[in-house]
Amino acid sequence: MDAWVGDRIAEHGGRVTGTPVTYRARFWSVVRCYPTDNGLVWFKENNPGHGFEAGLVDTLAQLVPDDVIASLGVDRVRGWLLAPDHGATLTHGDVEDQPTRYAVVQALARLQCSLLGRVAHPGIITLAPSTAGDRVRSIANEWAALQPTHPLHLNAKLVKRAGQAADVLDRRTASISDGYLTIWCDWLGVDLQVLRRDLAATEALLGVHRLVSWLRLVPYADAIELRTRAEIPRRYLAQVLALAG
Structure with missing residues (x-):
């Protein structure tokens, strides 16, 4: 890893000038910081379940070079990404204010509009709103079939609640077409009542998307990791179950 990073930095006319620091090491990703001249x-390495991320960033940089980070190096096979520092994040005190967040949301909306229909990248999951309920039912049934000692096992009561939540998802998303993101193409002129209606309907999808995304990591977790991190997908499932009331 360090040798690969050093080679990529050298390709850009720089060199590592200090001791690298592992900023975060989790089974879903490892982030490492390198001081250079x-x-x-x-540097970031993703869990293989999300290994497509590095290549996706590289693809986006080709499509919208002014709106995403420009990488210093990408290894699509290993899911490795190297990029320069881009300053404080939204959780930093200097930028944690409403005007900044508003500007970022506007920029993100414009970015989504410019990319709509242009990104076909291996690894991206398409989950149409109309299929969210069935996806929840499927996950609940899969977890119910696990051994009772498995960290993700669901009992019959929770499986029933999952079915009820899935029914709510079916009703809430019935009015949304599978291409509902096209509304952002005209987001400045859209009827705010329509926007609010669709926002209320799509908010229910948040927990589903997070759950589906996280479950891609599970096959690569060992027994200890799965036991210690199982509360994360269970928390996302709980968000979905809350729809059942």
């Missing part, structure tokens, strides 16, 4: 650079 051109400033900090960040």
